[in-house]
Each structure stands twice: as structure tokens, then as C-alpha cells.
Amino acid sequence: MKLPNMKLKLFTQMVLHISIVICVTSILAALFFTKIIDDLSTEYLGKEAMSVAQLAANDKRIIHAFDSTNPSKEIQPIAEKMRKLTGASYIVIGNKQGIRYSHPNPKYIGKPMGTTNDPVFKQHTSVVYIGEGISGPAIKAKTPILNEKGDIIGVSSVGFLMVDVKKRILTYKEEIIALAFLLLLIGIISSFFIARRIKRKMFGLEPEEISYVFKEKEAILESIRDGIIAVDKDFRVLSMNKRARELLVQNLQLDDSFIQNHRLRELIQEVIFSKKEKSNQKVFIVDQLYVIDLSLVKQMDRIDGVVLTIRTEFEIEQLFNEVSKIKSYSENIRALNHEFLNKLNTIYGLLCIEEYDKARELISSEVTERQSTIVFLMTAVKEPLLVACLLGKINRSKELKVDLKIDQESCLDEIPDSIDTHLLVTILGNIIDNAMEAAKEKNNASAAVTVSFTDIGRDIVFDIQDNGTGILAKEQDDIFTEGYTTKPGNNRGIGLSIVKNSLQKLNGQVYITNSLLGGAKFTLVIPKR
Secondary structure: EEEEEHHHHHHHHHHHHHHHHHHHHHHHHHHHHHHHHHHHHHHHHHHHHHHHHHHHOOOHHHHOOOOOOHHHHHHHHHHHHHHHHOOEEEEEEEOOOOOEOOOOOOHHHEEEEEOOOHHHHHHOOOOOEEEOOEEEEEEEEEEEEOOOOEEEEEEEEEEEHHHHHHHHHHHHHHHHHHHHHHHHHHHHHHHHHOOOHHHHOOOOOHHHHHHHHHHHEEEEEEEOOOOEEEOOOEEEEEEEEEEHHHHHHHHOOOOOEEEHHHHHHHHHHHHHHOOEEEEEEEEOOOOOOEEEEEEEEEEEOOOEEEEEEOOOHHHHHHHHHHHHHHHHHHHHHHHHHHHHHHHHHHHHHHOOOHHHHHHHHHHHHHHHHHHHHHHHHHHEEOOOOHHHHHHHHHHHHHOOOOOEEEEEOOEEOOOOOOOOOOHHHHHHHHHHHHHHHHHHHHHHHEEEEEEEEEOOOOOOEEEEEOOOOOOOOHHHHHHHHOOOOOOOOOOOHHHHHHHHHHHHHHHHHHHHOOOOOOEEEEEEEEEEE
């Protein structure tokens, strides 16, 4: 259990870091904008000064006043009114000799101007500059005054004192700084709520803890030998472990990080819509059989995706073979135990009533029947796995009360090494089981199944017949489809799809016709080469 101050560690750090970032950003932004304001103000006031100077230079009253006996008397009121209207610090009108005709301070009228007018009079150009005058440093603009003939008769000089400029800029800066502090305050408050929300989203974990948990989960996923794939609701692959990447490269259909297999899509949609997880879903992908578990990914009662756990066909076959062997042994033992108990009870009863001859006859017939079956199979079939499979089905048939007979003319002397015997046992076992179930369902105590086989010629041929309901012609293709079944219960419709897949690996064929017993007849043809 963590101490409370440790739990607040991440929260405090996040608020502090976000606040520092906002503070630094606000200060830099304020400095940046004040620098821009300085530059813009200087440039703008220079242009404004030039505009006022040109306005005064083009005023007809000022131009005509140059021809009067006392120009300053007419020009001074006009210039002062214009200065007050435009906000300029001063407007000075001078003649070609640089003598002032106007000035905000009347005592300077009639005296020489404080700065040179050479660029105006000699170069006939207008200038804007920052210079020192009798009133102090200022942003100045000078432009020539022309008479009606186009001759220069004087100069119009307009200035904005730097003292006034700085006051105006200071006002702008104060507004920017106030805005920056307001944004800083809003940012700090916002960072508090953002940090609290982020902390809640991260379940109160510290960054080091999050990093450790991530690495730990990654190591766990990579160590799992099953394929683990996480997908969202749009079938986009979000993550996968090493085994899943191997499967994706080999068999699973993946395009631009999207699951393309329609069966997988159906399962994912079904789990999301039903909000119920599924397990042990058997799916064929390309030519491989997979068992898939689907688990929901939930976030605050919202389904965000699905995690698929995938096991390969090879692993399934290994488990299937092991389980089949165990199941076969178990069924054999159970069937034999049940049968022998009945026979022992019968023999015990015969001995009790002193019917010794009948007891000997029963024992003799039982031994003879079982011994003859074993001797026949050991003689006719040279492959021990097939012998064990057929003996297991015989014992199973006795437990189900199904009359299972093996044609005494059958022969299987040799199975080529190119044929996988495990696949052959899988095929034969599934079809015999289906035949016994079909016969039992229709005829109950009169259920019958016959098996015959031969290796004469270039193929190995098995015939399995039953007296069940048979298979309609229109259903003969569907029964090999994964999931197709007429029987109740989950995970049905897999046996014959496994048969079809195993036959394809052996390059074999299956034919379905009507049985002489009245049900269905399955003919398996497997080439020796």
C-alpha cells in the first residue's frame, strides 16, 4: 500500500510541470509581442509622420502663405490645428533657408531648424528617420513643399517625440502583460484539472509503475505460446505477441493491419453485440484448423475491442491424438468393465444354480468371439493404430447397443510410409462415430453399422454403412462445412470438417451414397502414392 504523499507525487509533478511550461510560454510570448510592438510602433509612426508631413506640404493655404509678407502668421494656426488633429508632437514648416514658419513653441518661430534639410532640398526626396532635435529624440519625417510651378519653396517636418512614443508603447505592453498573466492564471487552473483527469485515467499509477507494468505485460504476452491478437471494433489489429505474428505471416489473413477472414469477423461481431465472451471456437483458416478464445476489452463499461487467443492445428492435433488415445482407452475399459460385469453376474448365477455346462458354454463363446475378433484384426490389418481404433469402436458399439460388424473379407496388409496413419485414424474414427450416432438415433436397439476395407489396387478404400436416416443429395456438400450440423449443442459440425481437411492432406476423396442397410454409405478413397 502506498503512502498518501506518494500517491500525490505524480499529480503534483504534473501540475508543476504544466504550470512551468505555461509560465515560460507566457513570458516568451509577452517578450516576443512587446518586441514586435516596438518595431511595429516605430514603423507605423514613421509612416504616420510622413503622411502628416505630406498632408501639410500639399495644403494650398500653406503653399500660398509662402508668398505673403508674413508667412508664419498664416501658417502657424494651420499647422497647429493639423498637429492637434493628427496627434503629432510637432509640425514645423520651414523655407529653403531652414527658417521656421511654424512650431508648437512660438518662441522658436523665425529661428533656424534644428536638423539638416539637405536630403530634401538637394536630393528632392522625402525622408523618415530617428533624430535628435531641440525637443528631444523623435521619429521624424521630412518632405519638400512645392509651389504651383513644381519648384521647392520649403520643407514640411513632422515628428513624434520618443517620450510620447514610449508612453503609447508602454500602454500596449501593459495590456499584453495583463493578458499574459490572465492566460497564465487560466493555464495553471486548467493544468490542475487536466492533471487530475490524467491521473484518474492512469489509475493513479506513477510513470515508473506504468513503465514496469507495460514491460511486464509485454514479457508475459511474448512468452505465451498461443497467438494473442487484440483488435478494435473495426477489426483493426492493435497489438499481438510473437506467436501471433508468426501465425499472421503463415496463415491468418491480414491486410493493412485489418483482419480479413470473414469467419473471424463474424465471431468478433457476435462477441461485441452479445457482450458475452466465447471459448473453444473451432475455425478453419486457409487449410488449418484453429481453436480460438474471444475475450472482451472493456473501458468504463464500454466495449473497445476483443482479444483473440489462437491455438494452431498442430497443437490441436497433438492434444486431439492424446485425448483420443486416453478417451479410447477409457471407453474400452468402461465398455469392457460393463460387459464383463454382466457376463460375470450371468456366470455367477449359472454356477449358483449348478448349470455348469451352460456356464462353460457361455465362457467358451465369449472367449471365442473376442479372440476371433482380435485374431482377425491382427491378421487383416498390419497397422497397430488402426487395429486399436477398430477395437475401440467395437467396444464402444457394445456400450451403445449398436451392432458394429467388420467385413471378414476385408484386408489391409500394408500402409505406405507416405500416408500419415494418425490422419487415417482421425478420418475413420469420426465417420464410424457419426454412423453409430445416426443408426442409434433412428433404430435404437436395432442400430447397425458395417465397416469394410481393402488395399487391392492403387488406392486404399474404406466403406462405412449404417441404417440411419441417410443424407439427402442437397446436404452432401454442406455436411463438410465447418459448423454445419443437425444435432443440438455447442461446438457441433466439426468432425466432418476435420475429415475433409485430413482427406485433402492425404489427397483422398469421400463419396456418399445410399447404404444397403437403408442409411448412408461413406466411401473413402486414399491413394497409396
